[in-house]
Amino acid sequence: MFYSNKKLSKGTNKAKVVFTNFEKCMNSQTDEALLPYKQAKISYNFNVKKGALTTGYGFKALALPKYHEEGERTIKMPGEPIKKAWVYKYYSQDFNFYDPELIFIGESGQLYFITIHDDTPFSFQIPQDTLFTSVPNAINYRLNSKDTLIFSSSTDGMYKHALNEGVIKIENAPHIISMCLHYERLFAIVGGERNRLAFSANLDPTNWTEDLSSGGFIDMQDERGGLCQVVSFNDYVYVFRDYGVSKISAYGDQADFSVSHLFVSSVKLYGNTVCVCGNKIMLLARDGIHSFDGYSTKCLDLGFNDLFQGIENNNACSVYFKNKFFLACRLNFNDGEKIGCENYSEGYINNSLIELDLGTNEVSITRGVDISSMLVIDDEKFAKIAVCFNGEHSSKIGELTEDGLLFDEVLPKLWVSPKSNMGYPTKVKQITECLIKTKGDCVLKIATNNNIKKFNITGKAVAQRVKVNLSGEELQVAFASNTQGETYISCPQITINISE
8 A cells, every 4th residue: 555645735634544454464453553445344255365455255055076077066965963074085096086075963863975977966865874973084095905094082992994895893892082193003082081182003903902912092291181183294193282282103012112201381272173284294373373383383474363252162174275275263353243143043163264375474353253174175176175064064064165156155255444534543534435346246335433335336347436525633444345256455545635
């Protein structure tokens, strides 16, 4: 943004405030008087990455490409709430081709599947003797030369599923809340007290016999608190705990395993958001988004850490996709507005999706969607983020889009500037007009300490001049859009007369 000043007559200066670029990320925590106009005080459901205000993210029913035909097929869902989904990575040894399945679990505990390389839109039940009583974790493993999906939950124990084999219980396995594969062993956090990290026998994640030639466990009881998430990263096993991180060197024989405790955190870490993102691990803590490099975590100053205050994010989740960290969580906007899922009479769990570009630190926030889990489907023909929901969309599996719609309903978009006295704290400003180019319909709101005016602007291919005629010592500008279709707002210019 820049200001141009010109002397009009004795006692009056003319200034033009030009929003040259909207790409600077939102900042809700710095004092408004210190922020430049092109940095929003609050912004959601807009995309600002190209400098203009354009349509943000949306969601539609998950569609998979047809394998033998042109076009896509939208999955026919079983009709019950969907809690989580996984990709079962299956390679046919007989036919020498990759034939993965999308597997998901319903609220009833029943597992379903749909073949990814197929033409049918229908999903089918997986035979199972007992239903899961809690949402399990799942991990792919080649067991006895067969691709297998291993399930485990804190209430049901461990099961395995291979193609055409149904779901088979693994006896004597622990009840697990988080697990990872590391050098052909399965490392797992045991449910309950959450102080034990168990590990399977080498080359056999179904063997949990506790002896020097098979499996074993490591107990951790110190000020770092309960164990939350375990990941394999940079040749080590890292255990993320309520208030810290521990590292296990686990090569070869278990007699050579060693444990080191890295640090104690002053804030709670949300283990369910831990996500390996290339050469770093991203996660959410009570005070904001953190980056972990293998030794310590650093809270990122993204400008909106205050939105995490006063709320818990035990149900947040995350994925890594195209060098971006996507975090579904709950934010405290504290603005009195209700967007999308925030209107649910029965309440909501999460209300936001944060996209953080790990290369540029650019951020966009999608508000009004209650996401329960996310999954990256990265196949030979396509790559996308699949999404499960809480609330009214819980019986669907969706996918992330760029059309600003939540299943055909528009997500309201808003961008609000900070309040400013324009560097003239005691002078009265007369806002005379605004020059704006918008391809879609939008609302322009200009506020001073004396009054507020709203202008409904119809989208056109050329810039439009809006007469404002508003005065006051402070100025605030907002752009909003609640219409379907293309949104593109660029380079607004506001003309102001400043009395001396």
